[in-house]
Amino acid sequence: MTDSGGHADTAYLLDTSGPAAPPRDNGELTFAAPWESRAFGVALALRETGRIDWEDFRQLLIAEIGDWQDSGAASDDWSYYACWLRALERLVSQDGLVAADDLETRVSLLAARPPDHGPAARDHDHDHAQHDSQAHDDSQAHDDSRAHDDSRAHASTSHAG
Amino acid sequence: MTAAQEHLDPALRVEALASLLTERGLIDPATVENFIKTYEKSVGPMNGAKVVARAWTDPQYRVRLLADGTAAIAELGFKGPQGEHIVVLENTPSVHHVVVCTLCSCYPWPVLGLPPSWYKDPAYRSRVVREPRMVLAEFGLMLADDVQVKVFDSSSEVRYMVLPERPDGTGHLSEDELAALVTRDAMVGVAAVSAP
Numbered sequence: 001m002t003d004s005g006g007h008a009d010t011a012y013l014l015d016t017s018g019p020a021a022p023p024r025d026n027g028e029l030t031f032a033a034p035w036e037s038r039a040f041g042v043a044l045a046l047r048e049t050g051r052i053d054w055e056d057f058r059q060l061l062i063a064e065i066g067d068w069q070d071s072g073a074a075s076d077d078w079s080y081y082a083c084w085l086r087a088l089e090r091l092v093s094q095d096g097l098v099a100a101d102d103l104e105t106r107v108s109l110l111a112a113r114p115p116d117h118g119p120a121a122r123d124h125d126h127d128h129a130q131h132d133s134q135a136h137d138d139s140q141a142h143d144d145s146r147a148h149d150d151s152r153a154h155a156s157t158s159h160a161g
Numbered sequence: 162m163t164a165a166q167e168h169l170d171p172a173l174r175v176e177a178l179a180s181l182l183t184e185r186g187l188i189d190p191a192t193v194e195n196f197i198k199t200y201e202k203s204v205g206p207m208n209g210a211k212v213v214a215r216a217w218t219d220p221q222y223r224v225r226l227l228a229d230g231t232a233a234i235a236e237l238g239f240k241g242p243q244g245e246h247i248v249v250l251e252n253t254p255s256v257h258h259v260v261v262c263t264l265c266s267c268y269p270w271p272v273l274g275l276p277p278s279w280y281k282d283p284a285y286r287s288r289v290v291r292e293p294r295m296v297l298a299e300f301g302l303m304l305a306d307d308v309q310v311k312v313f314d315s316s317s318e319v320r321y322m323v324l325p326e327r328p329d330g331t332g333h334l335s336e337d338e339l340a341a342l343v344t345r346d347a348m349v350g351v352a353a354v355s356a357p
Contacts, residue, residue, distance in 0.1 A: 030201045030275050035172035037201070040275075041193035042179050044242065048196075051187055054242070055317055062264045069283055080266065080281040085171050089178065098181045106177035107168050 036081040043088050052091055060087035205274030206345035208239045209322060212272055213348065214340035216249075217327045227251055230322065234272055243320055244271035251324045252350070256309045259297065259350030260321040261289045267315035269322050273345055280349065290314070300351040323348050328356040 031037040046052040064083040092098040168174075182188040212234055216223040226233040230247040234240070247269045250258035262268065263286050268276040279285050289296045293310045297303075304310065313321045325347040331339060334357075346352035 031197075032278075033172070035175045037197045038179060038193065039171070039175045040200070041195075041197040042175065042182065042188060044196040045188040045192040046182070047242065048192065049188075058265060058267075058317060065265055065283075075283070078283060079171075080278070082171055085175055085178075089174070092178070092182070097185070097187055098178060102181060103174070103177055104168065106181055107173055110173050110177050110180075111168070111170075 031081075033081075035085075039081050039085045039088060043084070046088075046092075046097075051097060052095060056094075057087060057091050060090050063087070064090075200270070200275050204241070204270060206272075206343075206348060207340070208237075208274075209269075209272035209345070209348045210340040210343035211237055211336075212239070212249075212322075213324060213343045213354075214336045216324055217339055218336045223324075226324070239271040241271045243267070244269055245320075246318050247272065247320050247322055249322050249324050250311075250313060250350075252326050254326070255307070256311060257297075257304055257350065258311050258313060258321075258323050259289060259293055260313050260315065260323060261286055262315040263287070263290060267317070267320055269320035272322050273348060277345070297351060300346065302352055323350040325350075325352075325354045328354050330356045 031040065043052070043057060047054050047057070061084060064087045065080075068078070068083055089098075089100070089103060093100045093103075179188070179190070179193065183190055212226065215237065216226050222233060222236075225236075226249050230249040231240075231244065233249075234244065234247055250260070252258055261280075266276050266281040266286075268280065285296065290312055293312050294304060297310070315321055325343065327339070328342070331342070334342075338357075342354050342357060344352055344354065347354045
């Protein structure tokens with residue numbers, strides 16, 4: 001900053017390599033899949049224009065995470081952004097932006113696209129049978145290979161910062 | 162994949178959600194992309210590292226940082242979502258701070274970027290409160306028994322960032338060189354900063 005030649009405000013934007021640079025410096029990508037980044041970006045875009053209240057979103061996210069923990073699901077199935085997406089779906093429904101029925105209808109429509117959906121995707125024939133190509137591995141495996149999952153106990157600490 | 166499974170596919174669901182919001186004029190796809198790019202490439206721990214290096218080299222800045230983290234961090238141009246109220250916790254030879262968000266994943270985005278997966282993991286969020294020394298040891302940070310460990314739980318208002326101790330033997334380094342030593346994990350409190 002002192003030696004950045006008057007570009008103190010934007011110099012950090014260029015600093016994407018070196019020991020302290022994210023997102024890869026500490027060994028992982030910011031997002032594990034494109035849909036995660038999209039779910040993130042959509043929430044931020046709605047927040048920026050004031051379409052959603054961020055604290056409302058946070059409370060729904062806390063609820064979704066809590067529900068997952070209470071469900072007793074295997075820790076391998078943990079997906080932070082799956083909770084994030086469910087919270088976002090609930091919020092836009094509550095706020096009247098996208099009703100839950102509308103969303104399900106659109107999911108069906110997208111699911112019915114031909115496997116090589118491009119311009120031809122205009123012909124929605126709702127033939128679900130031919131669409132098994134959206135291979136998506138919500139891994140059910142239980143290989144216990146992740147770090148830091150040796151405890152599945154759930155703290156019931158208060159949230160007093 | 163059956164129709165029921167397709168409805169659970171998050172990629173399909175987020176695509177459906179984004180397409181509806183776009184058609185209704187509620188989001189601009191370019192804005193969505195811009196946010197993704199920003200947090201993938203431009204905002205991250207290198208911001209916080211500069212804050213730490215400045216605090217190590219400028220005693221007056223350090224005082225301002227500890228008194229009002231948000232304002233002092235904004236002096237370096239770092240602000241934005243999840244940075245509205247940042248409190249900086251100073252580690253000393255006798256007190257070590259570590260940060261968690263037990264309920265979700267609150268994190269000071271402007272200085273650290275988005276949280277790593279272990280920070281969001283249910284195991285870290287519950288265990289660091291109950292057995293912080295053991296969790297820190299698993300990260301490779303062994304603290305002497307006479308060092309007090311304080312766990313800070315982020316709330317809806319406050320985001321915490323740790324000001325790690327400056328390592329010995331770094332008196333000759335410039336501010337930029339010091340910033341290069343500071344890691345994300347040190348600013349969450351699960352690591353110490355080492356001399357080069």
